[in-house]
Amino acid sequence: MKALDHIKVLxxxxxxxxxxxxxxxxFLGADVIxxxxxxxxxxxxxxxxxxxxxxxxxxxxxxxSKKSIxxxxxxxxxxxxxKSLLPHFDxxxxxxxxxxxxxxxxxxxxxxxxxxxxxxxxxxxxxxxxPYSGYKSFDMIAxxxxxAMSVTGTAETEPIRPGPTIGDTGTGVHCAVGILAALLQRxxxxxxxxxxxxxxxxxxxxxxxxxxxxxxxxxxxxxxxxRVAGLAPTDLYPCSPGxxxxxxxxxxxxxxxxxxxxxxxxxxxxxxDPRFVDQRxxxxxxxxxxxxxxxxxxxxxxxxxMRILGEAGVPCGAVLDSGDILENAHLKARGMIQTIEHPTxxxxxxxxxxxxxxDSPAEVRPAPLLGQHNAEVLGNLLGLTAGxxxxxxxxxxx
Numbered sequence: 001m002k003a004l005d006h007i008k009v010l011x012x013x014x015x016x017x018x019x020x021x022x023x024x025x026x027f028l029g030a031d032v033i034x035x036x037x038x039x040x041x042x043x044x045x046x047x048x049x050x051x052x053x054x055x056x057x058x059x060x061x062x063x064x065s066k067k068s069i070x071x072x073x074x075x076x077x078x079x080x081x082x083k084s085l086l087p088h089f090d091x092x093x094x095x096x097x098x099x100x101x102x103x104x105x106x107x108x109x110x111x112x113x114x115x116x117x118x119x120x121x122x123x124x125x126x127x128x129x130x131p132y133s134g135y136k137s138f139d140m141i142a143x144x145x146x147x148a149m150s151v152t153g154t155a156e157t158e159p160i161r162p163g164p165t166i167g168d169t170g171t172g173v174h175c176a177v178g179i180l181a182a183l184l185q186r187x188x189x190x191x192x193x194x195x196x197x198x199x200x201x202x203x204x205x206x207x208x209x210x211x212x213x214x215x216x217x218x219x220x221x222x223x224x225x226x227r228v229a230g231l232a233p234t235d236l237y238p239c240s241p242g243x244x245x246x247x248x249x250x251x252x253x254x255x256x257x258x259x260x261x262x263x264x265x266x267x268x269x270x271x272x273d274p275r276f277v278d279q280r281x282x283x284x285x286x287x288x289x290x291x292x293x294x295x296x297x298x299x300x301x302x303x304x305x306m307r308i309l310g311e312a313g314v315p316c317g318a319v320l321d322s323g324d325i326l327e328n329a330h331l332k333a334r335g336m337i338q339t340i341e342h343p344t345x346x347x348x349x350x351x352x353x354x355x356x357x358x359d360s361p362a363e364v365r366p367a368p369l370l371g372q373h374n375a376e377v378l379g380n381l382l383g384l385t386a387g388x389x390x391x392x393x394x395x396x397x398x
Contacts, residue, residue, distance in 0.1 A: 027355070
């Protein structure tokens with residue numbers, strides 16, 4: 001049994017912010033039907049591709065465990081076909097550009113009139129109201145306007161875009177939470193509702209602690225790099241053999257952690273050094289302390305540093321690059337890294353579902369080929385025959 005196996009989702013999303021939401025729902029068991037334009041499909045299929053003619057890794061990473069049907073929403077017959085699907089679904093998700101869904105004739109008022117129980121979720125760059133609502137957005141725009149870039153980097157660098165796509169997938173996760181809340185409320189009211197998540201809003205939510213210095217007088221909040229104000233030793237430390245990703249991050253927040261670190265390094269004399277007697281004093285000698293710890297970490301690999309300090313009770317993490325991640329034994333053991341078989345790509349290794357449930361384990365299935373499930377979905381839900389589908393295809397509706 002899957003947690004959401006009773007939920008059917010119409011997926012009108014593209015690129016990442018929307019697809020990341022519907023992929024999470026699919027991982028949790030929802031029957032997610034991706035509705036794509038005929039011929040080329042959703043734009044993410046061929047975005048940043050390494051092999052022209054095959055679906056891109058970008059698409060495969062964001063659309064696992066879904067089904068795909070093709071409908072031309074810009075044709076009268078295609079739009080009517082789509083509307084005939086609405087009574088069969090619990091959720092509709094879209095992240096088109098500003099005003100696009102209204103131009104298609106699929107606003108919330110139209111959709112909810114056909115199916116009052118549907119949860120209608122929208123991901124927008126800046127929402128559907130407010131001074132910026134007509135502006136388009138991508139992940140990096142959301143990161144800039146949501147506060148993430150201004151606190152990423154060091155005092156010497158310009159604002160930097162964080163590598164993780166918190167503007168896209170971060171928004172998708174927020175949207176999934178809203179959808180699940182609306183489904184729970186529907187159990188009480190028997191009515192659906194409209195969900196709206198703006199990418200700028202989601203990044204702001206994820207950046208709130210980064211803005212904390214503002215309340216302490218650092219106006220605006222400062223870029224502090226890998227350090228945390230008032231905590232030492234807390235930093236990124238170089239490891240052997242000295243490659244670009246040979247680093248480990250450690251943080252000490254308590255007296256016990258500091259003592260465990262000192263003992264693990266074999267430097268018990270530091271416990272009585274007047275420069276390091278407590279957290280407040282250590283923070284005043286950050287540079288000196290950094291060099292002491294770094295002189296130890298440079299002798300070890302990042303994995304050895306993580307193991308030694310982890311076993312000693314000191315929070316520490318090796319900087320895992322993409323190769324480390326895809327081969328990591330811990331992530332594989334937890335099912336977070338899985339290798340699946342795609343019909344055209346062959347073996348494809350990708351992240352799994354980050355949400356684990358004891359009674360409903362997530363299953364990762366390959367992203368669908370374009371229109372792969374036309375006959376299954378349109379046939380089963382609408383009773384269309386092979387002849388019907390052939391006629392719709394000839395007319396350009398699917």
